[in-house]
Amino acid sequence: MDIKSVNSQGQILPQGKPVKEKLAEKDKDVSSPKVENNPAVKYEKSEKVEEKYITYDKTAVDKLKAEAEQRHANLRNMVKELLKRQGLTFKDVFEDGKEVKVDEQTRLEAQASIDEGGEYSVDAVATRIVDFAKAISGGDKAQIGKLKAAIEDGFKQAKEALGGYLPEISQKTYDEVMKRMDEWANE
Template identity: 50%
Template sequence: MKITPNQAAFNKPQTHMQKTAKEKEDTVKTNESIANKQVDQYIPSQQEKSVVYEKPMAKPDMPTIDRLKAESEKVHENLMNLVRQLLERQGINMEDAVSGKKEVVVDEQARLEAQTAIGEGGPLSPEKLSDSIVDFANAISGGDKSKFDLLKNAIEEGFNEAKKALGGELPEISQKTYDLVMEKLNKWKDEVSE
């Protein structure tokens, strides 16, 4: 029997010390490259305490806004129905009435219905309309009285636009509504917050 030695068994693996100079240089470059790369780190934030009181922002009162919008739409629809019925009784369509081609005569039935709508307790009375306008202003501001001037200016602008549309002057009932709105708005501003 003859034994032949296995050459692979005599080849020892190189250790770190036995590496060539080029391999050592490559290893050093790789290690330096890794060390120079920016690494993501978690740095917990620190909350800063405010030294002043910050009033929380007021949020609009959406349920009240939605209620007022629904009421307004109902009143508008009733008013439109009153006009439609008046025109139908006279055989006039809306286009002819708006264009002025045909004269519209307010009959007794329409006059009484309109009088009820704008009269005391009616949905278009100065008292009810002024309540709705001030309630809306309060709701849209979230009750934030610091917005008083902004709200007042917007309401004044709306009444001024109505004046322009009506030839420069408000009818007596609209002027009364405006006066009540300003009175109630000022009262709301001066109320002591609870």
């Protein structure tokens, strides 16, 4: 290296161009234009968005799902037995449209299941719905509005599926669920 290739700032420059020209090229970056000269970039002050993640109670949700599946199986078996006593199957009813008569035994079983203490009573169903809401929200009361809206939508869909009418027990269950959700909000 000779003395001509060393500038006063300690930088080593290749020979050929004067030092001042080399420094000017270094300061001028043509590959990325300066932001203030670019009209496509607009900076606006924004509020800091805080993302919140909800941790649901997987154990409780899994338990509630398993219990729901068991209750569904029990109900299905009750109907299956009713049909069997009449010499019918699910296929006969749904495909052939055969009439099903509810016998006294099945009527009593169904009545017991919706009476106080039964697995489909207002209290039991409302308890399961609210427990599920609490479990999927991780107990976060800030989610109550969303949960109530989802519950309301579920009852609305059930009403539509039943031809625009909900049985009295379903309406009582809805009222009880909303009462309990409000109580939870005010705890």
